[in-house]
Amino acid sequence: MEGKVALKKMLQVQKRAYVNTTDALNQTEEPSIKNTTLGSTLLSLSLNNLEPPQNHEQQPLNKLSSLQIEIEEVKKENQNLRHMLNEITEHYAALQNQFLLVMQQKKLSSPGNNEDAKASLTYNFLFFLYIEKNIARKKPDICIFSYYVEGEINNLQGTSQEAKIIEDQAFEASCRKARVSVKARAESSLMGDECQWRKYGQKIAKGNPCPRAYYRCNMGTACPVRKQVQRCAEDENIMITTYEGNHNHSLPPPARSMACTTSAALSMFLSGSTTTTFSNSLSTSTYYPSASSCPTITLDLTHPSSASAISSNHFQPFPLSLHGYPQQSKGLPSKKNLDLVDVVCAAITTDPSLKAVLDSAISSLIPDSHNIHNHCSQLSSSRSYYDPS
DNA sequence: CGAGTTTGACCCGCGC
DNA sequence: GCGCGGGTCAAACTCG
Numbered sequence: 001m002e003g004k005v006a007l008k009k010m011l012q013v014q015k016r017a018y019v020n021t022t023d024a025l026n027q028t029e030e031p032s033i034k035n036t037t038l039g040s041t042l043l044s045l046s047l048n049n050l051e052p053p054q055n056h057e058q059q060p061l062n063k064l065s066s067l068q069i070e071i072e073e074v075k076k077e078n079q080n081l082r083h084m085l086n087e088i089t090e091h092y093a094a095l096q097n098q099f100l101l102v103m104q105q106k107k108l109s110s111p112g113n114n115e116d117a118k119a120s121l122t123y124n125f126l127f128f129l130y131i132e133k134n135i136a137r138k139k140p141d142i143c144i145f146s147y148y149v150e151g152e153i154n155n156l157q158g159t160s161q162e163a164k165i166i167e168d169q170a171f172e173a174s175c176r177k178a179r180v181s182v183k184a185r186a187e188s189s190l191m192g193d194e195c196q197w198r199k200y201g202q203k204i205a206k207g208n209p210c211p212r213a214y215y216r217c218n219m220g221t222a223c224p225v226r227k228q229v230q231r232c233a234e235d236e237n238i239m240i241t242t243y244e245g246n247h248n249h250s251l252p253p254p255a256r257s258m259a260c261t262t263s264a265a266l267s268m269f270l271s272g273s274t275t276t277t278f279s280n281s282l283s284t285s286t287y288y289p290s291a292s293s294c295p296t297i298t299l300d301l302t303h304p305s306s307a308s309a310i311s312s313n314h315f316q317p318f319p320l321s322l323h324g325y326p327q328q329s330k331g332l333p334s335k336k337n338l339d340l341v342d343v344v345c346a347a348i349t350t351d352p353s354l355k356a357v358l359d360s361a362i363s364s365l366i367p368d369s370h371n372i373h374n375h376c377s378q379l380s381s382s383r384s385y386y387d388p389s
Numbered sequence: 390c391g392a393g394t395t396t397g398a399c400c401c402g403c404g405c
Numbered sequence: 406g407c408g409c410g411g412g413t414c415a416a417a418c419t420c421g
Contacts, residue, residue: 198392198394199393199394200412200413200415201395201396201413201414202394202396203410203411203412203413205411206409206410206411212411214412214413218393226412228412
């Protein structure tokens with residue numbers, strides 16, 4: 001009986017939420033609960049409760065069977081509602097991610113910050129090529145990359161100052177929450193990003209005898225960026241650095257490179273994955289820096305193939321594992337997106353300044369890398385990878 | 390003496 | 406509600 005009461009309470013909550021949702025979605029029409037499946041269920045439940053018992057001896061049996069039926073109905077409704085909620089959440093996340101990404105690009109393309117913007121753009125470009133070549137096959141409905149080429153950013157240039165502040169705050173909040181974890185050898189140049197960090201705490205985390213150090217960026221005034229540094233439990237030569245937030249000031253080139261990398265990885269995350277790990281080429285394993293609920297991107301630069309995969313001409317499509325979001329298989333990406341890859345490849349190969357920035361950016365990331373031209377050639381020639389023909 | 394580090398205490402979110 | 410663990414704070418400490 002208590003279970004039934006609990007179920008009814010759950011249903012009442014669901015009913016209220018559903019009515020609110022339909023109210024919001026359909027402002028012009030008065031929502032009718034009776035017209036919904038949930039409403040029908042609730043109605044039938046109420047009617048069942050009101051029906052007087054016809055036979056006192058059969059009452060317990062009837063009640064048991066009716067309760068079982070009710071439970072089954074509630075289960076079905078729960079499944080339907082969960083499915084609906086999942087769909088809505090997915091669509092909302094996809095839209096929000098696209099919005100935030102556009103905001104990021106808008107921010108980076110602000111005047112007086114061309115070098116930073118260009119470096120970030122090139123990093124983002126590389127990562128989004130990975131998306132196009134790998135994720136898009138599974139989630140073609142999230143084609144953030146197209147925003148770069150189709151000038152969607154320009155459409156937002158005329159927004160009001162107030163809207164801009166709100167957008168910036170939304171972006172800051174999202175970047176503050178998302179994290180990028182970089183796993184690299186201690187001797188790697190990546191570990192010294194030449195940013196000024198102030199240590200504010202140290203803690204021994206569970207499962208790793210090595211202490212985790214907490215740092216704040218000390219370069220700008222009230223810079224929100226924090227990082228955690230910890231040696232890997234399995235191999236103490238490997239340092240795991242987790243970055244959180246965006247710098248609110250200009251950075252020296254090495255720090256800028258890292259910031260661009262993390263920014264691009266964040267953008268990657270914004271494509272819809274709660275925790276994304278680049279495997280083989282940029283990463284070999286999923287790593288969770290803490291039990292935090294913050295979504296985390298892991299860039300694993302410790303694998304021997306990490307550098308060679310990019311610096312050599314064997315630019316292989318990345319095996320990519322996604323966690324946290326249900327995978328959808330909706331076929332191959334549209335030809336439009338394939339063309340976009342070509343368009344941007346052409347832009348990079350023909351624009352010397354863009355190419356130079358990208359070269360220096362990759363060089364700072366992978367010391368022995370060759371120039372970007374080879375990568376673009378490879379990318380263009382590898383189109384057959386997901387060309388249906 | 391000031392800047393940076395250390396370290397124990399505290400806060401808060403999450404799971405049971 | 407309680408305990409656990411990650412993250413942060415701030416006083417004490419160190420160093421140049």
